[in-house]
Amino acid sequence: MAGRGRIVGSNLGGKSYENGDGPSVAEVRQARYICPDAHVTDVPFSAEAADLPAVWDCSDCGDGAVADGLDPDVATQAREALAVAARGGKPLAKTPWQHLMERRTVPELEVILEERLALLRGRLRASA
Numbered sequence: 001m002a003g004r005g006r007i008v009g010s011n012l013g014g015k016s017y018e019n020g021d022g023p024s025v026a027e028v029r030q031a032r033y034i035c036p037d038a039h040v041t042d043v044p045f046s047a048e049a050a051d052l053p054a055v056w057d058c059s060d061c062g063d064g065a066v067a068d069g070l071d072p073d074v075a076t077q078a079r080e081a082l083a084v085a086a087r088g089g090k091p092l093a094k095t096p097w098q099h100l101m102e103r104r105t106v107p108e109l110e111v112i113l114e115e116r117l118a119l120l121r122g123r124l125r126a127s128a
């Protein structure tokens with residue numbers, strides 16, 4: 001029965017259980033985000049993180065800040081996504097020109113323009 005149920009203790013500060021190869025500090029890389037008001041927000045991410053977010057909340061004003069040094073096209077998409085989110089998820093309304101171009105081509109429009117101009121010119125000649 002010797003040793004069974006034995007409680008092993010140690011004195012406080014009597015012995016260190018650290019062996020020198022404890023957890024290592026994770027490597028960090030800083031990502032910089034800049035909001036529309038030019039506030040700079042630095043956010044630490046793990047060096048192993050594959051994809052950093054393109055957008056982060058500004059630490060000063062809370063607006064959406066876009067990652068610094070981002071590809072201009074990606075930054076534009078991120079800003080548009082922020083604008084959509086600010087409108088409650090509603091995409092930007094199409095312009096009248098965009099609606100027109102869904103139904104007609106430019107050559108078709110040129111034909112219609114010529115028809116309308118001919119009609120107007122005929123009316124002007126008739127009234128003169």
Ligand SMILES: [Zn+2]
Pocket residue numbers: 035036037038039058059060061062063
């Ligand atoms: Zn800001």
